[in-house]
Amino acid sequence: MPVLPVIADSTDELTEIFKDLHAHPEIGFTETRTAQVVAEKLRAYGVDEVHTGIAKTGVVGLIKGKGGGTRRIGLRADMDALPIDERTNLPYASKTEGVMHACGHDSHTTMLLGAAKHLAATRDFDGTAVVIFQPAEEGLGGARGMLAEGLFDKFPCDEVYGMHNSPNGQPGTVGICKGAAMAGASFFDIKIQGRGSHAAMPQHSRDPLVIAAMLVAQIQTIVARNVAPLDACVFSVTQSHAGSAYNIVPDTATLAGTIRYFKDEVREIAESRLRDLCDGMAKAYGVEIELDLRNIFDVLMNDDALSDAYMEAAADIVGVENISDTDEPATGSEDFADMLKVVPGAYCRVGHAGTLPLHNPGFVLDPSVLPVGASIMARIVERRLAMATEVAA
Missing domain, CATH: 3.30.70.360 (Alpha-Beta Plaits)
Incomplete structure (x- = not known):
């Protein structure tokens, strides 16, 4: 199965969203413009409920499937940028002095918007998809802020999944580390x-x-x-x-x-x-x-079984030959770990062209990864909620 049809048809739109977000980066807890873009897009896509202002700038959307199931799958993306002067010379480079999307959170936000569009258009699942757009991942406690405001009390999830771009020069590859995956x-x-x-x-x-x-x-x-x-x-x-x-x-x-x-x-x-x-x-x-x-x-802990499920969903999009479940642990940190302490789930990396490292002023993200990541996120919802009866048993 290639990139999902609704997402494939929306590639140009997703690229424009990504470029717009990249040109207007915002530091953690100040992502007002980004949150507004997200909320407007979710409403335009027909998402059933859109909640804003969670931990200042966080956004949560609920998408109900065709079935009447009660299970819920969470998808999370981060939205904040870094205090870095951009040196890429891209036509859509940051317009904000001293602030840059040097970690690719603009792409994560865009991918989740693409997944939300597909899920809202098709609703080919039994249960509810919870799309979580989190502020302030870069050391400012955005995940803990959302949890403190009752994220999973207000929007309970049975499982939750996250994703990060990987500038490894290997587009179309997806990897995961089971167990302790990030420091x-x-x-x-x-x-x-x-x-x-x-x-x-x-x-x-x-x-x-x-x-x-x-x-x-x-x-x-x-x-x-x-x-x-x-x-x-x-x-x-x-x-x-x-x-x-x-x-x-x-x-x-x-x-x-x-x-x-x-x-x-x-x-x-x-x-x-x-x-x-x-x-x-x-x-x-x-x-x-x-x-x-x-x-x-916290240490990011990937659930073994849900890591397997995530890679099966990824294989539907990129092919089984392009996935790996034996990635090495990373000494970098990620505050999605705080969500995984409350709700089981998994966090993977999606490769793309370009090899300049994250947090580098010259970092350039390959936009061709956007429909790939969006499709994997949508696919894990379809797979996990399609299996609701089996999982409950």
């Missing part, structure tokens, strides 16, 4: 309150720069000397800020970074050792060190 993540900010002085008289200072440098070095030992060798953990210091002049030892220095992990017990070890290091450095050098440590992403 959880904690973010940290460290403020070292030292004592400034003239740079020519450092004996009068308690130099926060020296302490920061030593702390960065010591942080690198946390994984090497505390985490079991067969347990994955990535500790990265990604920001360092201090100083204002050549001849001043500054008062303060700040560090920031992330911890990535696949087991909660590994996270607990890493966070505990970071606290210990900050406390120890503070005592050793007679300074104050404030640590702000917060968990942002």
Whole structure:
């Protein structure tokens, strides 16, 4: 089965939606224009119910199938962009300075709109499709925000599925990793309150720069000397800020970074050792060190059986020879994990042309992936709801 007919006929429309969203990117929780486009399209497609304003800018649509089944399948897409200056020279490049769809969430939104159009037009399923357009995936807690506002209480789902584009240069391929598929993540900010002085008289200072440098070095030992060798953990210091002049030892220095992990017990070890290091450095050098440590992403867990079901749906569209259920876990994070903690489901990656990585100012998404992703999303609903009696048994 190739791309689904309604979606194939809508390829030009989907491409225009994608280009429009790409040209008008919005940071998490400010996706007002994007949400308006989504809601207008869903209403135009004849979606039965359209709910807006969930976690500020989230949108949920309900599409009822021809049958009278009570099962519900959720489909989720993220909508937010990144604080990056675009350098693609595309004719539809970002019109907003300092903001870019460098992760392809514009494509995810478009794919889900395409799936919604097909499902609303055909309704060849027994139950309800719940289409979820989520704000603020990029570390701002959009999924947790929607859950806190009762997402699955108001719109219950038996299963939920997500998707991400993959710039792997292999269009028409779909892959999934069963079990722990993407890392959880904690973010940290460290403020070292030292004592400034003239740079020519450092004996009068308690130099926060020296302490920061030593702390960065010591942080690198946390994984090497505390985490079991067969347990994955990535500790990265990604920001360092201090100083204002050549001849001043500054008062303060700040560090920031992330911890990535696949087991909660590994996270607990890493966070505990970071606290210990900050406390120890503070005592050793007679300074104050404030640590702000917060968990942002859970580990994304794909259900084994539903991963198989997702790949069967994908095979209907791209062919069994183009799917893989043995992808390696990714140390990147994804807040769809929070939804999967509440409702079982799966999250896959769809390949497309182009090999510049995500979050790169030159990232270009191949629009030919849009009908492919949309068809896979629509197909999993048709398959899972067509199997309602069998699943219930």
